[in-house]
Amino acid sequence: MDYLLQAFMVGMGATAxxxxxxxxxxxxxxxxPPDYGMVGRWLAHMxxxxxxxxxxxxxSPIVGEKLIGWVAHYLTGITFAGALIAxxxxxxxxxxxxxxALAVGLGSVVAPFLLMQPGMGAGIAASRTPRPGAARIQSLITHAVFGLGLYAAGWATRIFHFS
Structure with missing residues (x-):
């Protein structure tokens, strides 16, 4: 149970x-900012x-798609934090x-590049967007920030004795 609490705290912090x-x-x-309602729509259509x-x-819009997307976003962050801790x-x-932490953060960009973006119509690594290079750079920066968040949340969890 301690592992799950740690993954939860680090993942929530990093995603925030x-x-x-x-x-x-x-x-x-x-x-x-990203529209996680579209993620919720994609997941609900699945x-x-x-x-x-x-x-x-x-x-077609889905009732509750924003909530679904935000919950999925945070659960994904918790999952990647769990992988880092494991x-x-x-x-x-x-x-x-x-x-x-940065390796996991940057590695997590594989999920949008190979799953989410193709599934949502943007192509592999945003290849079907108007500016694929810019979209890729923004994804890499955002996931590097997630990695920094993993690091910071790891320290916060330790300092505040959540571990």
Whole structure:
């Protein structure tokens, strides 16, 4: 149970850091935060047997899609934190280091590049978007920020004795 609590705390913290970055991008770079309602729509359509869309924005709206998307977003962050803790073990929790956290954060970009973006109509690694290079860079930056969040949340969890 201790492992689950630690994964929960680190994952929630890291995902919150990622979301703060998403909010900060608007005034800093003019880039809107991600719409996790579209993720919820995509996931809800999966329950109906539809896994791929030409454009998720054009798909039928689903009641509760924003909630579904946000819950999925945080559960995904908790899952990646669990992977980091499983990989780094008790040693990482006692003395969090940045390299494994950044590796997991950057590695987590595989999920949107190879699953979410193709399934939602954006193509592999945003290849069907108007500016694929810019979209890829923003994804990498956002997932690097998630990695920094894993590191910071690891320390916060240790300092505040959640571990």
């Amino acid at each position: 850091v990622m979301d703060l970055w998403g909010i900060a991008r608007k005034p800093l770079l003019g880039i809107a 329950a109906k047997g539809r896994f791929r869309h030409e454009s998720i924005a054009a798909a 990989f780094g073990g008790e040693e990482w929790l006692q003395h969090p280091t940045i390299v494994p």
